[in-house]
Each structure stands twice: as structure tokens, then as C-alpha cells.
Amino acid sequence: MASGVTGSRGPGGRRGFLAELKDAVNGRTAMLVIAVLALQLGFIVSYIGALHHPYPYKASIGVVAPPQISPKLVAGLNGLPKQVLDAKPVADQATAVGQIKDQKLYTALVFNPTGTQDTLLVANASGPALATAVTQIVTQVETQQGRTVVVKDVVPLAAGDAEGLSSFYLAVGWCVGGYLVASLLGISAGTRPANAQRAVIRLGALLLYSLAAGLGGAIIAGPILNALPGSIVALWGVGTMVVFGVGAVTMALECFFDVIGIGIAVLLFVILGNPSAGGVFPPPLMPPFWRAIGPWLPNGAGTDLNRSIAYFHGTDVLRPLLVLSAWIVVGVALTMVASIVRPGTGRADLPKPEAAPEPEAALEA
Known part of the structure; x- marks a missing residue:
């Protein structure tokens, strides 16, 4: 009876090492490993480049x-x-x-x-x-x-926010939740929704998650840890927008680029977004590239809003609110377009597994 396995075999019917290596590491796997290496090196370049030599500029x-x-x-x-x-x-x-x-x-x-x-x-x-x-x-x-x-x-930090980093870490935590939950939904149910209705359901689930994550983060940073003063409701709203915006864009990237979209999300929200957010160093202390992109990414917009709500009575919030709104609109729109134009093999399209044969029938076969 044929085994169904191809490739050269050595003594005892075992396959050679090169044949096993070729089957184990195909071209797609190799490209993904190379992409991960590029992301890792990009992480090092971005963080060290942004933070290694701060000096004021204007x-x-x-x-x-x-x-x-x-x-x-x-x-x-x-x-x-x-x-x-x-x-x-x-x-x-x-x-x-x-x-x-x-x-x-x-x-x-x-x-x-x-x-x-x-x-x-x-x-x-x-x-x-x-x-x-x-x-x-x-x-x-x-x-x-x-x-x-x-x-x-004239505007001192709260006692529980000694280094002034709580606004930044809160925004980073929300961003992490946004792209992680979108990635998990894509892995478990298919990177592209099976149809527009499934896309709406998936975005609805993301919205519910965003509401819970936003409230949880606001409560932890506020009354539990006493790290950030300010309105819990306002921080809740910011958290919901950050998580939903990051998650929706990650979904859209998965729709168009499959699993590689997760890597693009990491590039945007981790490698570029975190060091440029103005948390560790405010914009005047960062190099030009990071100073330029920071305000337009969810990490930076979320950090600015958290800081404004906690310490500055909600002043200067229009720009970061518009930034988060734009990320939400783009993410939702692209996800819906992809689900209509390029419907995926989500659970609605997956074939039902065949029933296992009865033991007697299997023996007869």
C-alpha cells in the first residue's frame, strides 16, 4: 500500500535530511521568517533611534x-x-x-x-x-x-504618576489589546470575513471588546492605582476609540494581506507607534521622523488625550480625536469593502467535515 509520502529515502525507508528540510521549510514559511526578522530589527532601530539621544528642538x-x-x-x-x-x-x-x-x-x-x-x-x-x-x-x-x-x-504630576508615563502606558495597553483581539479573530475565523454580514458581526464583537477594554483600563489607571486623575468616562471613551481603531485597521490589513497583515499592524502600532507616541519623551525631545509621525498614530493620539484629560482639563483635544476617528473610519470602511469585493473563507464558507465511517465499514474498506 502506498504511503502517500514522496521524496528520496535512505536505508530503512527513512527520508533524507534535505527532503525533510524541503518539506518542513517551504517558500512561504521562509518568507514569513524573513519578515519576522525584519520586524525584529525594525523594532530595535525604531526604539533606539527615537530614544537614544534626546535633545530639545524648538x-x-x-x-x-x-x-x-x-x-x-x-x-x-x-x-x-x-x-x-x-x-x-x-x-x-x-x-x-x-x-x-x-x-x-x-x-x-x-x-x-x-x-x-x-x-x-x-x-x-x-x-x-x-x-x-x-x-x-x-x-x-x-x-x-x-x-x-x-x-x-504649574501643572504637577499626580502622586501615583511619578514619571508621567501612565498616560502613555495606558494608551499602549489599549493598542496591544486592539491588534491582538483582531489577530485572534482572524486566526480563529479566517482573515477575511465570509460575507458582509459576518464582517458586521466581527466588527460588532470588536466594539463590545473595545468598550470593555476602555472601561477596564480607565478604572485601573484611575481609582484602582490612582495613577491618573480626570474623568473616568472621558478616559473610557478614549480607550474605546483607541482599541476599536487599532482593531479595525488590523482587521482590514488581514483582509487584504492575510496573515502578513498582522505583521503590518505590528509595524504600525508597535515598531512605529510606541516610540513616537510622546510618552517617554515629549515631541520636542525626539528626532524629526518620530516627532513627525507620532501625533498621527493611535498611540500618540491616545497618549495626548489621556494626558489632556488627566492634567489639562481636556484642552487641545480636537486633533487627537480627529486622528482616532480617521483610523476608525478607515478600518471599518476597508474591512467592509474587502468582505464585499473579496469575500473570504470564513466559517460560513468552510465545508462541513465528513462523518467518520463506522468501524465495520472501515474494516471492510
Whole structure:
């Protein structure tokens, strides 16, 4: 009776090593392994490239000084090497504090015309690393002028958010859940829904998951760990949008690229999205590429919204809300288009397995 196995055989009927290797590692498997290697190296390049050498670039700083002094002080700060600061005049200290709390400025220098000690207003809630960097730069400038500076934190971090990373890690956790649940749905039920109705069902399941994940994350970061102040309902809404947007786009990528779509999702939301999100270092401390892409990815938009809700009373939220909305619309639209134009072999199309033959019939055969 034929065994149904082809290939050269050695002594005792065993196949040779090369034949076994050829069957075990086919072209598709080799390409997937190479793709994983590329993603791994991309991960290293992205994270180290974004975070290994932070230095400020055009960090916004307001200057409060008398009219006869302000232009020279602004010009001096803007003329520092590497354009580390982006200074502009501000009418008074109250206006400067308001603009920092509205996220229009990162810091502000208040010049004291009657003494030699000035005040630097910072917001550690915008990122302690940036506040520290600007403090060092301004201190050097003041020392060269024979002046000193005292630092005042006008938007401090919560006691449970010592390093200011909770907004970032919350957004990252939501992103991870979004692409993981979409990947699992694709693996278990087919990367492309069998029809439009199945696509709607799958997106509905993702929405329910997103609601649960958003609420769970908001409760953990808020009342359970006391890491983030702010509205639980608002954070819940942000989490739902992040998870659903990431999940829907991952579904769409699977529809068009099969299992390779999962790798593309990892590229977008892990390799590119996490280091550029502005969590570890705010945008002025990141290199140009990561500084440019961060605000337009769900990781960065979610981090910005979490931080705004927790510390800045919901100011400057329009852009990140539009970004998340765009990811949701694109993900849902592409998933629906793919399910209509290129219906897959989801569970609705899978053939039913044949019934096992009776033992007697098997013996007779």
C-alpha cells in the first residue's frame, strides 16, 4: 500500500535530511521568517533611534519681560545652537500660566526687572524630561548673564504618576489589546470575513471588546492605582476609540494581506507607534521622523488625550480625536469593502467535515 509520502529515502525507508528540510521549510514559511526578522530589527532601530539621544528642538517657551528687554531676551533664546527653544513674548505671568495649561506653551520664563532671580514656569505633566532639559538650558543662559532662576511647576504630576508615563502606558495597553483581539479573530475565523454580514458581526464583537477594554483600563489607571486623575468616562471613551481603531485597521490589513497583515499592524502600532507616541519623551525631545509621525498614530493620539484629560482639563483635544476617528473610519470602511469585493473563507464558507465511517465499514474498506 502506498504511503502517500514522496521524496528520496535512505536505508530503512527513512527520508533524507534535505527532503525533510524541503518539506518542513517551504517558500512561504521562509518568507514569513524573513519578515519576522525584519520586524525584529525594525523594532530595535525604531526604539533606539527615537530614544537614544534626546535633545530639545524648538521647545516652546514664553517670555514675560518689560518691553525694552523682551525682544532681546526672545532673540537670545531663539538664537541658541540647534534651535533648542522656540521663544515668543507673553504679556504677563498669568497669561503664561494660562497658555501652559492650555498646552500652547511647554514653559515660560518670567524676567524680574527689580532683581537678578527670574522664574521658570514648567509643566511636569507635559513630560518631566522636557521640563528638566529646558531648565538646564535656561539655567546656563541665566548664569552667563549673571542671573539665577527658580523653577515653578504649574501643572504637577499626580502622586501615583511619578514619571508621567501612565498616560502613555495606558494608551499602549489599549493598542496591544486592539491588534491582538483582531489577530485572534482572524486566526480563529479566517482573515477575511465570509460575507458582509459576518464582517458586521466581527466588527460588532470588536466594539463590545473595545468598550470593555476602555472601561477596564480607565478604572485601573484611575481609582484602582490612582495613577491618573480626570474623568473616568472621558478616559473610557478614549480607550474605546483607541482599541476599536487599532482593531479595525488590523482587521482590514488581514483582509487584504492575510496573515502578513498582522505583521503590518505590528509595524504600525508597535515598531512605529510606541516610540513616537510622546510618552517617554515629549515631541520636542525626539528626532524629526518620530516627532513627525507620532501625533498621527493611535498611540500618540491616545497618549495626548489621556494626558489632556488627566492634567489639562481636556484642552487641545480636537486633533487627537480627529486622528482616532480617521483610523476608525478607515478600518471599518476597508474591512467592509474587502468582505464585499473579496469575500473570504470564513466559517460560513468552510465545508462541513465528513462523518467518520463506522468501524465495520472501515474494516471492510
